[in-house]
Amino acid sequence: MKDFRATLIGLVVFSLVSVPAFPAEYKPDEVIVKFKSDHPLTASMVRGDENRAMTVAVDDAQEAIRTLETMEGVEYVEPNYVIEAESIPNDWPYENSEWEDTGLPGAWDLVEEAGPGSQVIVAVIDSGVDLDHPELEDILISGYDFANNDAVPEDDTGHGTRVCGILGALGDNLSGIAGVAWNCDIVIMPLKFMKNNDGKTTGSLSDAIDAIYYAVDHGADVINASWGFYSYSGSLEEAVRYARDHGVLFIASAGNKAQDNDTNDHYPSNYPLDNIIAVAAMNRYNDLASFSNYGENSVDIAAPGDGLKTTDLGGGYASWVSGTSFATPFVTGVAAMMISQFPDLDYLSVRVALLDAAVLDAGYSERLLESGGCVNAYNALLAEEDADVFSRASSASAQSDPTGTGSQVSGESGGGGGGCMIESTRNAGNAAGMVISLMLIVLFPMLRAKHRE
Numbered sequence: 001m002k003d004f005r006a007t008l009i010g011l012v013v014f015s016l017v018s019v020p021a022f023p024a025e026y027k028p029d030e031v032i033v034k035f036k037s038d039h040p041l042t043a044s045m046v047r048g049d050e051n052r053a054m055t056v057a058v059d060d061a062q063e064a065i066r067t068l069e070t071m072e073g074v075e076y077v078e079p080n081y082v083i084e085a086e087s088i089p090n091d092w093p094y095e096n097s098e099w100e101d102t103g104l105p106g107a108w109d110l111v112e113e114a115g116p117g118s119q120v121i122v123a124v125i126d127s128g129v130d131l132d133h134p135e136l137e138d139i140l141i142s143g144y145d146f147a148n149n150d151a152v153p154e155d156d157t158g159h160g161t162r163v164c165g166i167l168g169a170l171g172d173n174l175s176g177i178a179g180v181a182w183n184c185d186i187v188i189m190p191l192k193f194m195k196n197n198d199g200k201t202t203g204s205l206s207d208a209i210d211a212i213y214y215a216v217d218h219g220a221d222v223i224n225a226s227w228g229f230y231s232y233s234g235s236l237e238e239a240v241r242y243a244r245d246h247g248v249l250f251i252a253s254a255g256n257k258a259q260d261n262d263t264n265d266h267y268p269s270n271y272p273l274d275n276i277i278a279v280a281a282m283n284r285y286n287d288l289a290s291f292s293n294y295g296e297n298s299v300d301i302a303a304p305g306d307g308l309k310t311t312d313l314g315g316g317y318a319s320w321v322s323g324t325s326f327a328t329p330f331v332t333g334v335a336a337m338m339i340s341q342f343p344d345l346d347y348l349s350v351r352v353a354l355l356d357a358a359v360l361d362a363g364y365s366e367r368l369l370e371s372g373g374c375v376n377a378y379n380a381l382l383a384e385e386d387a388d389v390f391s392r393a394s395s396a397s398a399q400s401d402p403t404g405t406g407s408q409v410s411g412e413s414g415g416g417g418g419g420c421m422i423e424s425t426r427n428a429g430n431a432a433g434m435v436i437s438l439m440l441i442v443l444f445p446m447l448r449a450k451h452r453e
Helices: 002-012 040-044 061-068 104-114 159-168 205-217 234-245 324-341 347-356 377-400 414-426 431-447
Strands: 026-035 054-057 074-085 120-126 186-192 194-197 200-204 222-225 249-253 276-282 301-304 308-311 317-321
Touching: 026 061, 026 205, 026 234, 061 074, 074 194, 074 205, 074 234, 104 324, 104 377, 120 159, 120 205, 120 324, 159 186, 159 308, 159 317, 159 324, 186 205, 200 205, 205 222, 205 234, 222 324, 234 249, 249 324, 249 347, 276 324, 276 347, 301 324, 324 347, 324 377, 347 377
Parallel strands: 120 186, 120 222, 222 249, 249 276, 276 301
Antiparallel strands: 026 054, 026 074, 074 200, 194 200, 308 317
């Protein structure tokens, strides 16, 4: 095996005359290779049932790719792209906004009445986090630093800390900010693959992939990916598919080039996998932010991402942060709230319910197909709660009438009583409206034409 590996490296560094160029930035001394399942080198890379791609050090990436593409035992080879965080320079004038379309105050009330729920592990794959930040330290669990190969994912750019703050910063403490899911039982697993490179927050594709596998293998329920690039990667798609196959929701930023992702691909948000939610950014006027990517078939939902305040390095706070990077944890926070309150939901149920609950807006409807609008935490939680009440009422009815003679459950007993109580305390509307809403909750996922696997 050692002799074969030496032969491989020799082939990789062999010089060729004519070599294709790649449009995106990549590491010039590494490539990502996946060997076919019957290749001798594959056995050393298999983890369980997974035949994964490997990163190989080379002298020249372009030459190595050209060489490896001709080898019979290679399934694919690609550059180790450089990935950049999708934040926007903080030069937008900051103004307070309640972001009314997000329904957060109502959602927080629902959680307050129901309790914090089950614990949800959110893996934030980013630049790490300020491990001692007073708004975050109590919800952090062990992570890893893939950029420096150690177990201390300390943030050196601020990007990951800002993402984590929007997601779950401590609330109701008379200081700083409140994260979206602050009163739910969430914990954040910080996985660092980006770091400060000449003032930019960047990392390698191979480290991002390792972080995804790590997150899934260490129990993450949701992955937040506030980054992206514009070249296809098979190894990254396989990693996101691995997350899907293990029931993990993957929430990704749509990008900041004001482009149509239907015609100009952006990854990982564009992969056709049904565990991905691609997030655009909206501004305080409830319109799509001027910098945000969009796509009728490739971008799912919008969230606040222009002029936000959040946590920052040194235990401090940052204002005026903008970008789809920061819209993404907003949606991740809502998804975490749903999973915490309704732990029996699978990833696809969470995705469908979250998109169905979006607040429709004419500014989005022509460009965002899946939801046509802004994420709304209250609608999402209330819809699932009503569906849960409907399910329990049906179960109680079946138990009280096992012969199927049509006896009704009274409003003072069983699931029916619970349904009446929720309708009155939540001001959910008249009975006819509730019935229609419940029918749509049950039927709409079957009627929707999905564009993802």
